[in-house]
Amino acid sequence: MTKFNAYAEVTSTILDAMKAGATPWVKPWRDLPADQSGTPHNAFSGRAYRGINSLLAWIAADKYGFQSNGWLTYKQAAELGGHVRKGEKARLQVVFFKQLEIKDKNKAGDDVTKRIPLIRLASVFNIEQCEGITLPKRKMPELRATDADLFVKEMADRLKMSLTIGGDVACYIPALDVVRMPTAKAFTADEAALATFFHEAGHWTGHKTRLDRDLSGRFGNAAYAFEELVAELTSAFLCAANRVNGQLQHPQYLAHWIKVLQDDDKAFFKAASLAQAAADYINKVDEVEEAE
Numbered sequence: 001m002t003k004f005n006a007y008a009e010v011t012s013t014i015l016d017a018m019k020a021g022a023t024p025w026v027k028p029w030r031d032l033p034a035d036q037s038g039t040p041h042n043a044f045s046g047r048a049y050r051g052i053n054s055l056l057a058w059i060a061a062d063k064y065g066f067q068s069n070g071w072l073t074y075k076q077a078a079e080l081g082g083h084v085r086k087g088e089k090a091r092l093q094v095v096f097f098k099q100l101e102i103k104d105k106n107k108a109g110d111d112v113t114k115r116i117p118l119i120r121l122a123s124v125f126n127i128e129q130c131e132g133i134t135l136p137k138r139k140m141p142e143l144r145a146t147d148a149d150l151f152v153k154e155m156a157d158r159l160k161m162s163l164t165i166g167g168d169v170a171c172y173i174p175a176l177d178v179v180r181m182p183t184a185k186a187f188t189a190d191e192a193a194l195a196t197f198f199h200e201a202g203h204w205t206g207h208k209t210r211l212d213r214d215l216s217g218r219f220g221n222a223a224y225a226f227e228e229l230v231a232e233l234t235s236a237f238l239c240a241a242n243r244v245n246g247q248l249q250h251p252q253y254l255a256h257w258i259k260v261l262q263d264d265d266k267a268f269f270k271a272a273s274l275a276q277a278a279a280d281y282i283n284k285v286d287e288v289e290e291a292e
Contacts, residue, residue, distance in 0.1 A: 006119040010052065010095060011265040017059050018258050023232075039240040043070030043127050044080060046138050051276040052269055053094045054237065060092040061126070070127040070135065077125065082132030090123035148184035148193040155197075159282065161204060170196045172203035174215045179204055191245045195235055198244075202234030203227070205278040213274065225256045226271065233275030238282065 039048040040057030099115045156163040162178045179200045184193040206213035217223030239246035
């Protein structure tokens with residue numbers, strides 16, 4: 001009997017989307033009702049999904065044509081006064097980790113307790129598969145500025161980010177710790193400018209004085225491509241939070257990412273976790289600045 005591998009199961013879902021030419025983190029946000037747009041979330045608690053679960057929810061919504069980003073368990077549908085429609089199947093498996101405690105001995109021979117993270121999957125339904133439920137209201141963030149250049153400048157100021165606007169190149173330069181952005185007029189739309197800025201801001205969080213990721217890779221190698229994936233996903237999480245239409249920044253790495261996932265079924269989990277940490281870093285700074 002083949003042992004179930006949750007990492008392989010989740011990675012297979014993402015690989016299938018990529019092989020079909022899709023990037024599951026690129027989704028539209030503004031066309032949805034305000035309480036259903038943005039980041040995928042648990043419709044019962046209102047808590048946003050994070051990391052890998054956001055990506056899996058986007059894939060499921062796209063595959064099955066759901067417009068809502070709200071998901072819940074069979075029991076939660078009942079607790080909201082309704083039920084899952086007869087014949088509906090759970091279309092999303094969300095990931096969670098449980099800590100398993102085991103007894104062991106250290107090098108000195110003493111008894112110790114070790115904690116091992118175990119991955120688990122839970123089945124959930126989209127709210128469009130339910131009837132009679134009453135959803136709690138969710139407060140959705142709004143863009144602080146409608147002008148893309150102003151938005152970028154305001155966010156950079158809050159982050160205390162060194163930023164230059166102008167020219168025809170968008171990039172982050174680790175040696176100078178500087179983000180360079182063209183003006184919004186250089187892009188096809190303001191949202192393209194914002195998605196690009198979020199991508200470069202993702203790289204910016206990797207500096208040794210912040211989240212200290214390995215930024216030593218060179219164009220074309222595996223380390224560089226992996227960091228590009230982290231920045232791609234950071235941009236996706238920030239786009240979702242701000243209801244900005246995301247877009248793929250570096251399609252030339254799609255084939256490489258497919259190979260990385262085929263070689264290591266935990267690689268995407270790591271990239272999603274690092275990207276969530278980057279988005280959290282940016283959002284945390286934003287929240288502190290707003291409270292002061």
